Amino acid sequence: MVKDVLVKKSIKDIQKALPQFISIFVMAAVAVSIVVGLDSLWKTIDENAKAMYQTSRLSDLWIGIMNPTEQDIWAVNHIEGVEETEKRLSLNVQTDLKDSPTLRLYTINEETSLDRPVIREGKWEESGEAILDENFAKSHGLKLGDTLSIKVNERWLDVRIQALALSSEHIFSIKDSTTLMPDASKYGFIVVDEDKIATAYGGQKIYNQINVRFAEKYDPKAIQESIDTVLGDDLIGIMTKKDNRSIQDVEVRIEQFITLSRVFPFMFFFVTALITLSTMSRLVEDQRNQIGTLKSLGFSGKSIIWHYTSYGVYIGLLGAVVGIYIGPLVIGKVLINQLRNLYVMDSYKMYLYMPNIIMGSILIVFCTGGVAAYSCLKIQEETPASLLRNKPPKKGNHVLLESIPVIWYKMKFSHMLIARNISKNKGRMLMGIFGVMGCSGLILGALTLNNTISGISKTMYEEVYSYDHIAMLDDKTTDKDIYNLHLDGVIQHMQESGIQILAAGGERRMARITILDGGSPLLHLINMQKQPITVDKDGIVLSNKLAETLGVIQGETVKLKVIDDSYQEVVVKDITYLVSNQGIYISRELWEKMGERYKPTSVFIKWHSKDRSFLQSDYVESYEAVENQKVSFEENLKIVYLSVVLLITFGGILAFVVLYNLSILNFFERLRDLATLQVLGFYKKEIRALVLVENLVSAIVGIFAGIPLGKLITDIIIKGFGENLDLISQVSKLNVLIAGVITFIFVIIVNLVVAKKIETIEMLQSLKSVE
């Protein structure tokens, strides 16, 4: 059987060049596993979140409006593209539990069909009272049938827990800007029957939100403008999905992983193709005579091409299969487990993204099989006779350096040889540089990312904020109260709330606004040049990231929606750089000039004495120590550290595989030359240097080329953090050095392995015949 013979030959060929074929396989498997793994990650979040949005019938936007009239609702309902509207009350309430955690209260009635909680346990009936956040219940040991007290409109209401549930609006459950990590024991949601809540308002049903769901494919921007028009002064603000912290965060995270899974694997596919090219070209070159023999025996060109192509195809397929298997298992599982702490979803069923599994597999088979085919096409054009003839001896070539005799003739011969070799095998050199560049780039990216992130909690909580505690004030507490308390320490109170901001370009956001009273002793805003700035009556200060999102620059005017009034124009006086807590800063003076009232909602305190009794008083609703904020901030970024480890691992594999291949190829190709040198009396260490210096050259060039790549990788990942974090990556010299050293260690390890091979040179065999 003709076929069997060729198959046997393939097996023997592969055995002979096993390390190279294993590297191709490893690269292929890594490339595919990254694509499939990262895809499984975002796909899992995406699908499960979407499934929740669908079951709960998530609204497309929420209109903030105090007690909307029937006319208001009718008007919104008749805006083109609006499919369904519903009103509800939505506000934060205190509970009587330990540490008085906060719950987000939503009202519900028998007919509620939008933004319904996803019931996990128990049943919601018409006469029912409350549905509680499942995780919140768990962390407080609450069960079905238990009663919980909540404070609504200054009155304590006892509600019975009838069901436990999850909410689409609380997948990423964050109370406000002071917290960054979800903590189910401190914040959750509760859905209570509107009749029950009405009892706290003397039997009157109160609403402050209209939930709006669009018909399929409607432009939210046009609808928002219409809402603006029809509601006029009654409108408080419009919250879109982009303004919803939970939905937005999920969205951003998905985007981040999509970007990663698109950009990151490319390097690995590319390198797979390069390794295949060099291995197969070498193999085909080595087997010229055999190919000639097969041809002269009457094998068709096609069957010979397929013979060589099949090496690549099978290895590529094998790599793809293994990659598809381990991608979700390793990358997917590990990262998804991290995400479980961040995102509360009904199900964490793993989803794979089929299109990319197929695309990735095709691409990898193309990178191996296609490249293998390409490497033997060249030889196909030759006649069997010319193939059987020995290949003319390799040509030497002059290099540019020779035109400078002063340098050239001062060089050692081994160095001349290296220079000539490099210029001869430019492709291979390039591959080595790419491999090392990938490695040092990934490591540098990982380190820079690490630096950028570990620096920010420090900047945030030591430089921008200088308080010990932040206290959220009770609704009744006024600025006079705080003044009269004569607290022993530096005090800064402020009002924080949401406001509709509209840029000249039409971009709008429901943004966080902070109203500052007088000086700002505990909040230190800086501009992009790191100079301190003040907030005064001349205009507002926008955080850089918000300004970018809105497309606004310093000196321009924006519109702010004043409650019960129309939009007011204000000048953007300054842009401030804030890592987190993006938003608007305004002075009390300007705020009141706009016709608003100032009522402090929170206070920063830097204590002088040890007396902390204020925090336990009725003036305070909740408080947080700066250390805890710092910790939770860092927790939130933990997933990034994990990706850092992954990046470094992949970088190592990349460098190792590429350099090992390269050196082995270099070594075998020059076996005869090296043996000659050995016969002439070159010591083994001199011969080693000859082969390995080439690695060092590509290592050094690669390490430098990795610097911009590292910056690029960091920027891509940073961009994925979304609108809340404003990070600026800075490649530090120390990190370049560390990445360089780590890469170099990889290079040295490869060199040691290759050096072992050099020990095995058989002088005698290499002298016998022409190749």
Place this chain on the structure above:
Amino acid sequence: MSFITFEDVVREYKVGESVIRAVDGINFEIPEGAFTAILGQSGAGKTTVLNLLGGMDFATRGKIMVGGEEVSKMSEMSLTTYRRNIIGFVFQFYNLVPNLTALENVQLAKQICKDPLNPKEMLERVGLGKRMFNFPSQMSGGEQQRVSIARALAKNPKIILCDEPTGALDSGTGHIVLKLIKDIARDMNKTVIIVTHNAPIADMANCVIHMKDGLIREIKQNHTPKEVEEIVW
């Protein structure tokens, strides 16, 4: 005592289960400055002798002395040094480094030796003064072999070993190469050992060691060696 002595030298190779004796207990002596030929058919063990003498292979048993030193007892490291300083090789297939020019190939030797000769002069001596900057691929076989001779000479070795130096050349070119080897050896007083399967070539040597099946069949002193021009093969 002679410059080179082989005493009961045996070289065995293990091929799977069986043991092949390439050299089966041979004895010979070569004085300094002599032009010796080792003659024999392929498989006679002559190349093994050359490799043993060149420090490229280890003897299984026996004693090899060169210039008062026992080569058969040297470590790999000292064998390398020995090859560096004592031996010059001329190969059947030239074994030039393709990536270096003719001159650089000769200079290679200069880089590693204690007392090298001027590479340019050596190339001029072999008649390649005008082709110094050519790469091996741009030269004919005879020219390449001459570069190889120049390289061996530039090391200023005590012994020049030639393994079938004309094996890959036509007879005209072969003559030129042989004459070169002989003339230079005489002028520079080098000990030359040439391995060949061609009986006529052996006629130009002072001494012919005839080998067969790993044994020395005959050592013949040739008091009237023929001139290269007289040889026909």
